[in-house]
Amino acid sequence: MINCKFNIHKTVFQLILADITEMDTEVIVNAANSSLLGGGGVDGSIHQKGGPSILNECKKIRRYSFPDGLPTGNAVLTSAGNLKTSFIIHTVGPIWSDGFHGEPEFLKKAYVSSLKLALSKGFSSISFPSISTGTYKYPLKEASVIAISTIKDFVATQEIISRVAMVLFSIKTYKIYLASAQEILK
Numbered sequence: 001m002i003n004c005k006f007n008i009h010k011t012v013f014q015l016i017l018a019d020i021t022e023m024d025t026e027v028i029v030n031a032a033n034s035s036l037l038g039g040g041g042v043d044g045s046i047h048q049k050g051g052p053s054i055l056n057e058c059k060k061i062r063r064y065s066f067p068d069g070l071p072t073g074n075a076v077l078t079s080a081g082n083l084k085t086s087f088i089i090h091t092v093g094p095i096w097s098d099g100f101h102g103e104p105e106f107l108k109k110a111y112v113s114s115l116k117l118a119l120s121k122g123f124s125s126i127s128f129p130s131i132s133t134g135t136y137k138y139p140l141k142e143a144s145v146i147a148i149s150t151i152k153d154f155v156a157t158q159e160i161i162s163r164v165a166m167v168l169f170s171i172k173t174y175k176i177y178l179a180s181a182q183e184i185l186k
């Protein structure tokens with residue numbers, strides 16, 4: 001297994017080359033779109049492997065809480081159907097245009113909203129995908145710096161979340177995150 005661990009305050013931060021739908025952390029994060037009704041990439045795999053109960057919960061969230069869709073940077077919680085994890089946090093990262101349309105702030109917000117929600121539920125372990133770097137085309141290096149810095153700053157302020165895994169889906173992505181982590185967490 002390709003995997004690297006760093007200690008941040010009392011939290012173990014892990015980079016792992018894996019499929020996020022196989023993770024056994026208490027919660028995994030879905031790089032959803034604002035419709036919450038499924039899509040490609042991580043979202044498609046989560047709904048496909050987790051089964052229809054996840055979509056049913058997402059539809060209820062749309063109906064009762066976000067009839068116009070989940071705004072970019074927000075996060076909501078559902079159970080996880082047939083997956084190994086118990087819960088899913090669905091968040092919406094920004095679509096990259098040129099970097100001057102609030103993309104860095106929205107990407108940071110997606111990580112912070114997810115971490116705040118996990119903390120409020122008392123979850124001790126969480127897995128993230130590389131939000132926005134697939135269909136939404138956020139440049140990988142820039143996204144990795146935001147992801148790792150945001151996680152670093154957040155976990156240092158709390159003692160509930162003891163494990164954060166950043167789950168990368170290709171060796172190229174893994175190497176970029178590893179280089180950023182070695183720089184930011186040294």
Ligand code: ADP
Pocket residue numbers: 018019020021031032040041042043045093129130131132133134135136137138167168169170173
């Ligand atoms: P977004 O729409 O936010 O860009 P995507 O799901 O298209 O979300 O891609 C986000 C990142 O997740 C990309 O780096 C993609 O390669 C990766 N990815 C796709 N499927 C999986 C998976 N099953 N597990 C982990 N990462 C995945």
